[in-house]
Amino acid sequence: MxxxxxxxxxxxxxxxxxxxxxxxxxxxxxxxxxxxxxxxxxxxxxxxxxxxxxxxxxxxxxxxxxxxxxxxxxxxxxxxxxxxxxxxxxxxxxxxxxxxxxxxxxxxxxxxxxxxxxxxxxxxxxxxxxxxxxxxxxxxxxxxxxxxxxxxxxxxxxxxxxxxxxxxxxxxxxxxxxxxxxxxxxxxxxxxxxxxVSPRRKSRMHHDLALCQLFNGYDSSMESLLKSMEIAEKHGHLRFLQTVKNRSLPFISAFHQETEGISTTDPVEQAHLALARGDYKKTQEILHSLPSLTPFQESYLGLAKGNREMLKHSYHRFIHEQGDYFFAQLPLAYLERI
Structure with a gap:
């Protein structure tokens, strides 16, 4: 059409x-x-x-x-x-x-x-x-x-x-x-x-769709994310592209433990990548240096420590603090890895 x-x-x-x-x-x-x-x-x-x-x-x-x-x-x-x-x-x-x-x-x-x-x-x-x-x-x-x-x-x-x-x-x-x-x-x-629709909106929708498909498998999520990055690069949305590379790409890669060749300047996602690679000490060092933890960060720390109560607490925070029933699945997924 x-x-x-x-x-x-x-x-x-x-x-x-x-x-x-x-x-x-x-x-x-x-x-x-x-x-x-x-x-x-x-x-x-x-x-x-x-x-x-x-x-x-x-x-x-x-x-x-x-x-x-x-x-x-x-x-x-x-x-x-x-x-x-x-x-x-x-x-x-x-x-x-x-x-x-x-x-x-x-x-x-x-x-x-x-x-x-x-x-x-x-x-x-x-x-x-x-x-x-x-x-x-x-x-x-x-x-x-x-x-x-x-x-x-x-x-x-x-x-x-x-x-x-x-x-x-x-x-x-x-x-x-x-x-x-x-x-x-x-x-x-x-x-x-x-x-x-404008390239900016299309790129962001592909990005959010990638996150929406997080629990449907690595390939499904990455397909949408790569499309988002392709559109952003083509149309010169470099600030957004850099954010995706430093946050969303390592986030999806770390969750699915597909971290080969993935790096980031974002300390939280550095902790997440270390977690995926089994370097729990590094994960804890980075996260303990933060003044406070988001539900995401509490999830990472809970898995690094093998602390089931911390993961359950993170789950409730996602729901009650952020109203986010989708990402509330993250600590539940990590509970299954302990």
Whole structure:
């Protein structure tokens, strides 16, 4: 399927669309003429050359910027006095949630916001769930699932629906992953990967899918991780690539005890690699030097010491501190190795 066909709604969905934005027509036209990368850049230039004044057009333009990783441009636009205040503020919150400083959570503020515009209402619900996930409350989608689904069905513009549906697949992936339903999680990951999505998002989804497949075997996990690294390298996402090489690659390799040729500058994963190689003394030396231990690190130390109580404690910490039922399996797997 070609890129332009991916963003076109199905015949049934098309009947439910009350309008198409001018941006949809412009972007669809570029996708028919150019490769995706060029079409995205052409569309970005089009938006910046004549930014719309109507709220409907502004929303879909901001979502286009967000989903195609034009975050600097989006940040400037949201601060413009010509932007609808409600829409601009919601995207400012979304950009803040992406930032490295996760100390501020917008959950209480978001709960007080209300939107009548179909696209903003749907986006608002998704942003609420993002805030819960930042707090490691991965079961929050259960509370909003029906509401999110109904709100998505009310979105009446094809490009906005396409992007919001991508976001929904992503939310469902993280929900099912962290609540330990890796089969369903993988299904939603592949749905997103097979859409017209930015290289950054595709690389990260392959990465998270690799972790989601951790307990399905080394080959399954590594296949997705190598794909993530390939995309990141091809598109110059070097910081992310370095993080994967220093953390995720040794993590997966150490868990499966496939450590030949694997090294890292990350001390925690150095301890994990030492654990996989049977050097329990080195593992303990590194981890005892840390001021405090995460549930992951407590799992490594518990196995290095052969301490079953420490592993059981780590299991409960994963669930009660992080709401992570998936990685709570890690100390249980290590219990079987003692």
């Amino acid at each position: 070609t890129d332009y066909q991916l963003i076109e709604p199905s015949p049934l969905r098309k009947l439910q669309m009350s309008r198409t934005s001018s941006l949809y027509d412009v972007y669809l036209g570029y996708l028919r003429k150019y490769p995706r990368k060029d079409a995205v850049l052409q569309t970005k230039d089009h938006i910046l050359s004549q930014f719309p004044t109507s709220i409907d057009e502004q929303i879909v333009c901001m979502e286009f910027f967000y989903m195609n990783d034009f975050f600097e441009e989006l940040s400037v636009i949201t601060a413009s006095p010509y932007i609808n205040k409600e829409a601009g503020h919601l995207y400012q919150v979304i950009l803040s949630q992406m930032g490295r400083d996760k100390k501020k959570n917008y959950l209480d503020e978001l709960k007080d916001l209300h939107f009548t515009h179909p696209s903003l209402r749907c986006l608002h619900l998704f942003t609420l769930v993002y805030s819960y996930q930042d707090l490691k409350v991965f079961t929050a989608l259960d509370k909003y699932l029906d509401e999110c689904d109904q709100a998505l069905q009310q979105v009446d513009e094809p490009l906005m629906y396409y992007y919001l549906n991508q976001r929904y697949q992503e939310l469902l992936f993280y929900h099912y992953w962290k609540t330990n339903n890796s089969i369903l999680a993988s299904r939603y990951a592949y749905k997103m990967i097979n859409t017209e």
